[in-house]
Amino acid sequence: MQSNRDRIKEMIEHISTFNDADPGEGISRFSYSENDAKARKYLIDICEDIGLKVRVDAVGNVFARLVGTDESLPVVMSGSHIDSVKNGGRFDGLVGSIGALEAVRVMVEEGYQPKNSIDIVFFAEEEGSNFQVPVMGSKLLTGKLTVDDIKEIKNEAGITAYDMIKNAGYDPDNMPNDVIAPGTVKNMIELHIEQSVRLDKEGHTIGIISGIAGLNWITITLEGVQNHAGATPMFLRQDPMVAASKIIAEIDGIAKAINDTIVATVGYIEVTPNIPNAIPNGVKFVVDVRDIQQETIQQCVDEIKAVTEKYAKENDVKFTVEKTASSEAIKIQDYIKEVMVEQAEKLDLDYVLMPSGAVHDSNYMAEVTDVAMIFVPSVDGRSHVNEEYTDWDDIKAGVDLLLNTLVAISQ
Template sequence: MTEVNVERIRRDIETICSFNATPGRGYTRFSFSKEDSLAREYLLSECSKLGLEITVDGVGNIRARLEGVDSQAPSVMTGSHIDTVYQGGMFDGLLGTVGALEAIRTIVEKGLKTRHPVELVVFSEEEGSNFSTPLAGSKAMVGRYSVEDLKRLKNASGVSMYEAAKEAGYEPDELPGQVLKPEEVKAMLELHIEQSVVLDSERLPVGIVEAIAAIQTWEIDVSGVANHAGATPMRLRNDPMAAASKVIAAVRDLARATSSGTTVGTVGRIHCEPNVTNVIPGRVRFSLDARDVDTASLEDFVEAFRRELEKQSRLHGVESEIRFLGGSEAVFLPGEITEIIETEARERGIACRRMNSGAVHDACLLATITKVGMIFVPSIGGRSHVPEENTSYEDIEAGCNLLLGTLLKLAGQAGFRCGEASER
């Protein structure tokens, strides 16, 4: 069986991770930054060595195409992102990008021919580290973002994604003509770290994703009466912090009580006004991130949260308001692709399981126009978005070999180079 060269994957990862804005404090490579442009320079030079046909769209999404025997056939895409969170890890996104590069490199090196063209895809601005909106690159690629949207998205310095893309040398005005059309793609595969504990705890090298959880993000305001912390008796307070803390503490049990058993709820951000030690707060604002692949359970959880918010507001004599900030629907990946991945894993003797993803990925956006498959490899200790993020190179090799094999199955390997017929 054709196999990837894991040493080249290690070299790619280490080279790109050397382009780092926070050396010694994790890995920081924001889209449109100097580090990002060095990483791209490296990737593009590797693609050029392989003779791939490279196009870069108005927000910097890269497509690098290896022609198939049938150049009119839709392509099979594979890739991920190369941007990171602030002080993140080495593997999130980057692994799926260099794994895809290595798969194509192996196809070229072995002289394999596929019926369908194979394309490496590298998405811009997946993490939302710059413009606070995740998946901006893939949204632009599938036509979810207009040029006006790019002008509206601003980073912390007030620079729009449109301006940042221009500054980095792209032509965002060209974007409408570059949107990926369904007829151009047969399927898309993304290899990614799991970012959770399931595979590591079960000692499995690979997971095959069946569904990606729906997300709802909410913002809650609890308003009471700010007053003197010493002079106001407890029974005469309208303390929004006391009410909010009861509601926040209930999130854990409410999420665990849904029928799916897979609902997760997180309060990750909280602001208090005036945020002073000797003043009862006047207002507490916090976020709720709720996720589940089971939409009914997700709705049940949010409804139970609302009831708890109303109850605690009544008991504490405060006002509350809940606003929907945004979200995404659950994505169910087509069974025909997961089955191909599973068959390939069986043929290669790679142990695996089917699983869901609690994190969103560029693949979710591609799923709106084509058939998508996702392969997970374990995150040691389940940790990600931190400098400690890690995956063993043994598991990386298994995941990349599975990616390569699935890619060849989907692209339709069109025969063997002379003398290599025994290889597959």
């Protein structure tokens, strides 16, 4: 089955008119705003027109169901979010939301009736634009956030998430009844723009996600002895900067030696007192380590600890190594990857298997079901800006793969 490129374009362009940003300044559409309500109505009307059963949960996540022949089976789910960051782009979230809608629309037109029901989902409040709490809709849906939690979360004006959701016409107190029970969803498949440069640089149309990266933040502190930069001979120094620079210089090699998917970055460093004419007394930096396998993240962290110890001793400085943030890597099951690869080959698409480093609704849906993701290229890797762009042919290719994958796993 094939999706309709012009219809996808028309729907994405129409949704872009529900926008609070000034002309030329991209898209600002926050969840629970008037324009968000208009965008939802537009989508819900289409879903109802093609005969889907629409349900909106207690916090505004929308589900539109193509009823399967065996309603006792777990549903197959696909969709994404329809909110944006402030002055964001047209494609983030919308490609996966409109993509799922288009996929199901084609099934209806072709007379395909799945065995498992298929739910299109439009998640609420993914970007965290209101409350600086990303993926709030899917966190509530999977029980990671509770009604009590959203009574504590406030926006800049001091309005709680609970009140904002209520004022938008929903009934957040009912959310416990809408939390997804394990076993009720067979798979969640999300199409999304890549929001980075790989597909565009390498010239691929499709990224089939091989795993969703987990993260560790390792904070390393080194403590030496502050002294005069001119009067202290080199052999008498306890210089934490020398130790830090040697550790940091090794990190690149440690990551490269482990595998092709792991990434390790030092993007934050603090030096005290940070003046040019004194040996510093302290250096603190954070190593951000990500990979799609938990074991290799741990291996990388262990190796970084070992070089920290080595160079701290060599330079006679004290050190601590602390894990200050972490999230688990998410495995994409082989059977679902195999279905996607098979369908991509049937459709003759130029695809590559690649890890995902970012957080999407699917990261949380992974708590309750086997998830999968499909990426399409972001031109120059740009996202969350007005310049965000994905070629319409690439979007169509992504929707085609989504459509045929959904068919393959729902029959």
